[in-house]
Amino acid sequence: MATSDSIQRARPLLGTIVEIVAGGAAASKLDEPVDAAFDAIAQVHRLMSFHDSKSDVSRLNREAFDRDVAVHAWTYRVLSTALEIHRYSGGLFDITVAPLLQRHGLLPGDPDESFSPAGPSSAAGCIELLDGHRIHYRNRHVRIDLGGIAKGFAVDQALAILRERGVTRGVINAGGDLAAFGPQPERVYVRNPANFDRRFCEVAIANAALASSGRSFDLVRGTDRAGCAIIDPNGRSPVRAVAGATVRAPSCMIADALTKVVMIAGEQSIALLRQYRADALFVLESGDVRITPDWQAAVRFAA
Amino acid sequence: MTEWIRWTAPAAVVISVSAPAYAVQYLSVEEAQALAFPSAHFSEIQAGHVWKASTGGIFVIDHVIGKHLYIDFAVALEGGHVRRVDILAYRESYGGEIRSPSWLAQFVGKTGASPLKVGDDIRNISGATLSSLHVTDGVKKILAQYGNLR
Numbered sequence: 167m168a169t170s171d172s173i174q175r176a177r178p179l180l181g182t183i184v185e186i187v188a189g190g191a192a193a194s195k196l197d198e199p200v201d202a203a204f205d206a207i208a209q210v211h212r213l214m215s216f217h218d219s220k221s222d223v224s225r226l227n228r229e230a231f232d233r234d235v236a237v238h239a240w241t242y243r244v245l246s247t248a249l250e251i252h253r254y255s256g257g258l259f260d261i262t263v264a265p266l267l268q269r270h271g272l273l274p275g276d277p278d279e280s281f282s283p284a285g286p287s288s289a290a291g292c293i294e295l296l297d298g299h300r301i302h303y304r305n306r307h308v309r310i311d312l313g314g315i316a317k318g319f320a321v322d323q324a325l326a327i328l329r330e331r332g333v334t335r336g337v338i339n340a341g342g343d344l345a346a347f348g349p350q351p352e353r354v355y356v357r358n359p360a361n362f363d364r365r366f367c368e369v370a371i372a373n374a375a376l377a378s379s380g381r382s383f384d385l386v387r388g389t390d391r392a393g394c395a396i397i398d399p400n401g402r403s404p405v406r407a408v409a410g411a412t413v414r415a416p417s418c419m420i421a422d423a424l425t426k427v428v429m430i431a432g433e434q435s436i437a438l439l440r441q442y443r444a445d446a447l448f449v450l451e452s453g454d455v456r457i458t459p460d461w462q463a464a465v466r467f468a469a
Numbered sequence: 470m471t472e473w474i475r476w477t478a479p480a481a482v483v484i485s486v487s488a489p490a491y492a493v494q495y496l497s498v499e500e501a502q503a504l505a506f507p508s509a510h511f512s513e514i515q516a517g518h519v520w521k522a523s524t525g526g527i528f529v530i531d532h533v534i535g536k537h538l539y540i541d542f543a544v545a546l547e548g549g550h551v552r553r554v555d556i557l558a559y560r561e562s563y564g565g566e567i568r569s570p571s572w573l574a575q576f577v578g579k580t581g582a583s584p585l586k587v588g589d590d591i592r593n594i595s596g597a598t599l600s601s602l603h604v605t606d607g608v609k610k611i612l613a614q615y616g617n618l619r
Contacts, residue, residue: 176495176556178542178601178608183556185493197504341601436472455476462474 172335175200179207180317182341186324190334190348199331203324203338210320213241214312223312230303234296242299244312244319247419249293251315255427255438261310262292318377318422321345325418338418345375345418356412367447367467375418379425380410408432408448414461415444432456492560498543502528505545505553519615526552527618529611533603536561544608549616554608 172189173196186203188196215221222241229235237245251259293310294302321338325345328336335348346352351372357380369376411428415421420442428435428446433456439446445461457465496504502511502520509522520528526547532539541557 174493174495176493176559177554178556178604181601183540183559183601183604433473456473457476459472459474467476 173197173200175204177204179204180211180320180340182317184320184324184338184340186328186339187335187337188328188333189336191332196333199328199333202331203327206323206327207320207340210240210316210323213238214244214316214319216311216313223310226301226303227309230301231306231308234300234302236298236300239299240319240323241312242295242301244316244419245293245301245310246295247319248312248315248423249295251420251423251427251438254441255431255435258427258430259314259423261312261314262308263311314426315419315423317341317343318375318418318420321375321418321422343375343377343418343422346371347373366449367465369412369414369466370464371414374414374416375421376412376414377418377421377425378410378412379429407451409451411446411448413439413444413446414464415442420444492558494558496543496555496557498530498557501530501543501555501557504555505543514618519618521618525619527615529615530557531607531611533607535559535603540604542604542607544611546612546615546618549612551608551612554604556604 171192172187173193174185174187176183176185178184184204184207186200188200188203212218212220213222216223218224222235222237226235226237245261248259248261252261292303292305292308294304296302317340321340321343322345324338325336325347328338329347335350337346337352338344344354346354351370354369354371354376356366356369356376356378408429411425413421413424413428415424421444424435424439424442424444424446427438428448431438432448432450435446436458439458445458445464447455447457447461447465449455455467502509502522505528506522506524506526509524509526511520511522511528513520514527518530522528522545526545529544529546530541531544532541534540538560540559543553543555543557544551545553
């Protein structure tokens with residue numbers, strides 16, 4: 167709840183309802199930083215939306231094979247990180263699965279049948295990062311979608327703006343992808359990925375980010391649907407064995423992206439999690455839970 | 470692999486805890502008006518729904534159904550464009566409680582001055598992406614209806 171030294175606001179952005187709590191100063195001094203933080207999120211939305219024909223992502227998908235396309239520094243940074251995680255995950259995190267998502271009805275538009283991601287070499291090999299924030303596609307059929315990472319980046323940008331402007335305690339929650347900073351840990355309730363009407367566990371986070379992915383809701387458009395919006399680029403079909411995953415990481419962009427890898431790779435994702443100083447828990451179809459050891463103490467299961 | 474701690478199928482336990490009812494009052498109508506059009510006076514055009522700002526601009530409040538319950542939101546229009554959208558109140562409930570009149574009654578007549586106490590301690594939820602689709606549609610509808618008002 168908002169108190170005299172904190173405010174709580176929400177706006178519809180990124181296809182979800184984004185909530186910001188800011189504290190540590192008189193409430194009257196907090197509106198301006200919170201507005202600026204929402205503006206940053208709105209800008210990420212404009213730059214990286216797959217649906218908006220004027221976004222950097224749409225311009226890249228239309229033109230980057232024919233010519234080098236200059237993008238905003240933020241888009242460039244998200245692309246660089248996405249390609250880095252693509253490499254480190256052996257191709258499991260793949261921003262070029264847009265045509266597959268279209269084929270499964272998870273993104274709008276007609277898929278280009280002639281392109282399919284081909285595992286580790288696909289995205290990294292097809293997308294060239296050039297100087298001056300320019301991008302070039304080596305393959306005519308590449309279509310990127312930053313839906314698996316941009317929301318986390320937006321949360322990080324908003325958080326940085328709150329900090330820059332003197333806010334000392336804050337939580338930014340973009341429909342479940344969230345980050346918190348301040349002197350006190352924040353309690354977060356994680357829903358049961360197999361049944362969102364149920365609470366699953368409670369996690370304390372301090373100066374860290376948390377993101378969750380599950381099978382039964384649409385990560386791309388934020389609507390409920392029966393299928394899974396996460397595609398295994400190797401099997402080229404929606405993920406089955408893991409019902410849901412939650413990742414804690416130093417940044418929300420990393421947490422957001424790594425949930426997709428954990429959904430696909432399960433226990434095999436341990437090395438990647440360590441590399442990014444991240445923790446995870448995931449739930450299998452059977453209801454069994456796996457959790458990284460360092461995180462065990464911070465997680466309390468509903469019982 | 471031995472690196473992971475395993476919790477074996479507490480499935481019965483896991484599904485026994487109902488997600489809590491959740492309700493947040495972010496802004497009163499007056500607070501939202503002041504944020505959208507600072508230092509303006511407001512004259513009501515449609516009672517409780519549409520206001521005109523003395524500094525120029527239209528302020529509209531409306532609600533849409535979220536997952537099960539209403540989301541109240543405010544739209545500030547200026548020169549036929551959406552200047553700002555704020556969520557005023559968000560409510561969510563699951564299972565049986567939504568059908569209980571006494572549970573629903575607690576939302577009636579709530580304002581910023583009498584904030585909701587439901588699920589007070591539960592501020593952050595991860596693991597479900599709340600759709601803003603209905604809000605986005607609601608904003609478009611308001612723009613179409615009132616965009617030409619000056």
